[in-house]
Amino acid sequence: MIRAEGLSKVYMSGGQPLRVLDRVDLHVEAESFVAVVGPSGSGKTTLLGLLAGLDEPTEGTVTVAGENLQTLTEDGRARFRAENVGFVFQTFHLLPTLTALENVMVPMELRDRASQENGRTIREKARALLERVGLEDRAAHYPAQLSGGEQQRVALARAFANEPRILFADEPTGNLDRKTGHRVVELMEELNQELKTTLVLVTHDLDLAAHAHRTISLEDGRIVSDETNRGGSEREAAK
C-alpha cells in the first residue's frame, strides 16, 4: 500500500542543512496497522508528512496505492488525499467555526465525486459516523463546547468519513487522559478492521504502539528497528 525508497529530508536550520530523515526504505502492507515510534526529533512526524504527501522529500520516492506522489502537483496530492487518506492529529484540529456534524461532512464535500452525492446523503452519512463514535447528540455543538475526548472522537469520525484506504494518526492520544486515550484507540482499531483501512500511527507511547501489527523505531532520521508485534491488535481484541 505504501512504499518509501531512499527517503531523505533536509531542512535549513540557522543557515546550516539539517538532515531530519536519512535514506529511509519502508513498505507498509494494505490493511496493516503500523506504529512508528522514536524519541523527540527522531523524524517520526517528518516521515508521516512525507508518506501523506504533505511535503516533498529532498531525496527518494513515496508510492501510495500505486501512485508515485512525487509525480503529482501539490493540488494533485491534495486530490489524492481527499480520495484515499484520513488524518487524526494530536491536537484534534477540528475546524473551530464548524459544528461537529459539519466537521465530519468536510472530507465528503471535498471529494470530486461529491457532486454525485447530494447534501442530504452527506449529512446522513456524517450523522451515522457521529453515532458510530457515540456522539450523535453532540452533532450541533462547536468544538469549543466539546471535551478533548469528544473532539478526538469527532476527528475520528471525520478521518473515516471517506472510508479512506490509509489513515495517518499523529500522537492521537497525546492530549488525552489515559482512559479516554484508550477508548479512542479502541475505536480507531474497530474502524480500521471494519473498513479495512491501512493504519499508520506515529507515537512515542510504546503501550499504544503495542496495539499495532508492526513497530518501526526511528532514531536520528534512520530506521533502527522494524519488528512485527506478536498478537498485535488481535491480542487487544482477545482481551
Added chain:
Amino acid sequence: MIRGFAARLAWREGRAAYRRLSVFVSSIALGVGSLVAIHSFRADVQRSLGDQARALLGADVRVSSNRAFPEAFDAVLDSMAAQERDVARTTTLASMVLDTRSQGVRLFQIQGVDAGYPYYGEVTSTPTGAWTVIHDGPSAVADPAVFIQLDAAVGDTLLIGEVRFVLRGEVIGLPTELGFQSAIGPRLYISRAQLPATGLLTFGSIARYHANFRMPERQDRDEFWDRNHELLEANQLRFTTAGVRAQEMSAAVEDVSRYLGLMGLAALFLGGIGVASAIHVYIREKVITVAVLRCLGALQRTLFTAYLLQAAGLALIGSVLGVGLGMLVQRGLPFVLSGLLPAGVTTQVSWVALGAGILLGVWVAVMFALGPLLEVRGVSPLIALRHDFEPPKRIDALRIGAFILLALTLVGLTVLEAPSATQGIGFAIVLAGVALSLWATARLLILATKRFFPHRMSYPVRQGVSNLFRPRNQTVSVTLALGFGAFVIGTVGLVEASLTQAFTLEAGAGRWNLLLFDVQPDQRATVEDFVGSRASGPLAVTPLVPSRLSAINGTPVETLLELPQGERPSSWAMRREYRHTYRAEISGSEVMVAGVWWDGSTGEGSDEGFGDPVAGVARISMETDLAESLRVGLGDHVTWDFAGVPVESRITSLRTVDWARFETNFYVIFEPGTLEEAPQTAVILARVEGERERAELQRDLVVRFANVSVLDLSLLQQTIDEILQRANQGIRFLGVFSTVAGVLVLIGALSTSRYQRMRESALLKTLGARRRVVLEILTVEYALLGSLATAAGLVLAIFAGWMMTSMVFEVPFRLDLARLGTVWLWVTAVTVVVGLIGSWGVISRPPLAVLRDVGG
C-alpha cells in the same frame, strides 16, 4: 462542486468571522460612506442647479455691463418694451445706508430692479408680498443680514444716497442669489426708478447694469443674438443664458466637490489599508484551519476562493452600511455648507451614487484584501503536524499581479475622481510617495534602533525598543497606518492655517482700517479734512482714473481681437475696464523688475534709455502678468481711452505686485503730471481708532457726502473669517472620516501582532516580570512607534501643505508648528491608549490563561 464547497465553507466560517472582522467592515463602511456622501451631494447640487437654471438667473437671457448701456442698446431695449416683450433692468452698486432710527450705518449692495423681475423663481419675504411693494414710491426690502447689521426693523427709514426709503420687509430667499453672496455683500432692493434720485450713479461709481429678458423659446433667444450680437460685442456687453449660468455654477461646484471627492477617496484608501491588515491578521489566525483542510484534500484555489468570497461578502456588508452612512451625511452636508451653496439644494437619493458606492467599496476592499488572501495558497499542510513550520519564501507571480492590479485601481480611481487627469495622477503620485517614504522611515527606524540600541537604559526601555526590530515586529504596518493618518490630518491643518492667514487683512495696529471710495474731485479736499481730523495718522489718497485699452503699438484693439486666439493678446485683458492711478513713488507692495522709474531708479537689468520722456507720450509702469497677457514689454506703446479722450503711453518699467497685501494696487501706474485733468475719483485709506468712532465717522460721512462709500475693514475681516470657517467646516467634516479610518487602521495594525505580543508578555510574566514592567515595556514600544510614525507623517504633511498652498491655492505657506505639535501629541497619545487597551488582556489576566488561549 468544489466551488460549492468554497461557498459553503465561506458561509460556515463567516458566521463566526463577522465580529472579528468588524475592523474590516467598519473600514470599508467609512470609506464608502464618505464617497457616497460626496457623490450624492454633488448629484443634488447639479440636479438642483439644472432644475433651477432659470430661477438662478431670474430670466432666460441677461445682458450685463460695467458701464451704463450705450444708447444703441437702450434703443433696442426700448423697442422691445414697446412690443410688450418682457424686459426688466436691474442695476447694482455699493452705497452707504443709514438707519435713521437705530443710527446704524454700513456699506451695502443696493439693487435697483424693475417690476416683474425676477421672471422665474419665487421670492420669499416677510411680510409676504413685500417684494412687490418696493415699486410703490421710495420703499426698500433687504436681506436678513442688513437687518442685523443696521439693527433695523420693518418700518424704519433708511437714508440711501439722498433719498429716504421706508424699509418694508425682509427678503428671505431670492433664488438668483448664492448664499455666500449675501454673506459677503448683503443687499437692499429698491425700485430702479428711484436710483437716479439717490445721486449714487455719479462718475466713476462702481455699478453693474443688467437687462433681463423672458424668452422661453430658443428661437427667440437665437433671433435676439443674431440681431444684436455685433452691438453687444462692440460695446463689450456680456450675454448670458440661464443654461450657461447654471453650467458655470455647476462647474464651480463640480470642482469643489471633486476636491472633496479626493478626500473621500483618501478615506476609502485608508479603509483599504484597514481591510488589508484585518485580512492579514485573519488569515494568520486561520493558518491551522487552512493546513488541516489541505491535509483533508482541499485544493489551494478552493480555499482561496472560500476566503475571497468571505472578504467580498464582508465588503458588501461594509459597503451597504457605508451607503447608509453616506446618505445620512448627505443630509447633513447642506447644513454644514449652508451659506456656500445656491439656495434650494434639495437632497434626493442618487441611485447611481449608491450603486457606484457599493461596487467601488467591494472592488477596493477586494483589491486590498487580495494580497493577504493569496497567502492562503502558500500555507503548507505540514503546519497541521508542525505548528512552527515555515515554508521557504518564494516570489509569487500572483501576488505581484495583485499588487499591480491594486496600484492600477488606485491610480484609475484617483484620475476619475480628480478635477483633471493631471491632478489625479499627481494625487496618486503623492499618495504613493507618502507610502514609500513612510515605509522607508520604518525600515530606517528598525535599522537605527538596532544600531543605536540603548544598552544602558532600564530593562523595560530596552525590551520596548527591541520590540521595534525583532522578528514579526509591527513597526512597518503601524508606521504606515499612523504616518498616513498624521499626514492627512497635518496637511488639512496646514492648508487651513495658510488659507486663514492669507485671508487675514493686515488690519492690525498701525494699518488702515477704513476704505473710502467714490470720492469725487470736488469733494476730495473736504472729505480729506473731515476724515483727517479724526484719523490717528496720515491718510493715503489715491486717484482712480477709469479707462479702456484702445490700441497696442498703434494697432486698434478691434483689429487685434480679430486675430486668431494664440496669436493675439488675451481678449480679457483687451476688453476689461481699467482703473489707473498716477503717483511719484513705487509702493511697498510693488517690486520693479525691469526698466526705469520716473525718478531714474532702475530695475534688475540695465534698462537705460527706456525711461527717457518722449514728447506727447506718457510714461507708464505695467504689472508683469498684464504685460504678458497683452504681449507687450519695455518700450511698447499702449493707447488708452479716458472717457473718449485717447492718451498714448509708453511702458518704461515693469513691476510685480503682491496683490494679497492690503494696499491700493494697480496694473498700470502713470507718471505724475499726465492724468490730473482726466475725469477721476479718489480712494482714501485711513486709520480711525475705536469701533464706535468708526461707526460715528461713517454715519456723519453718509449724511454729508451721500455718494461716498466707506468699508470698515475689521467688519469685512469678520465676514471673510465666517466664510472661511464655513468652508473649513465642510473640509473638517470630511476630515473626520479620514481620521476615524486612520484609527481603525491603527487598531488593525496593532492587532496584527497582538497574539505574538500576548504570548511573549505572558512568558515574561511567567518568568517573574511584574505587571508594571509589562505595562512599561508596552508603553515604551507604543510611545516610540506612535511618536516617530506621526512625526514622519507630519514632516511629509509639511511638504504636501506647502505644495497645496503654493500650487493649488496660490497663497503663502504658513508653517503652523503649534498645530502640528498638537496633532503629534494627540496621535501619539491615541496610539499608546489603543495599544494598551488592545494588550489589556496580557496585563490583567494570569499568564497561564493567556498561554492556553494563544497556544503557548
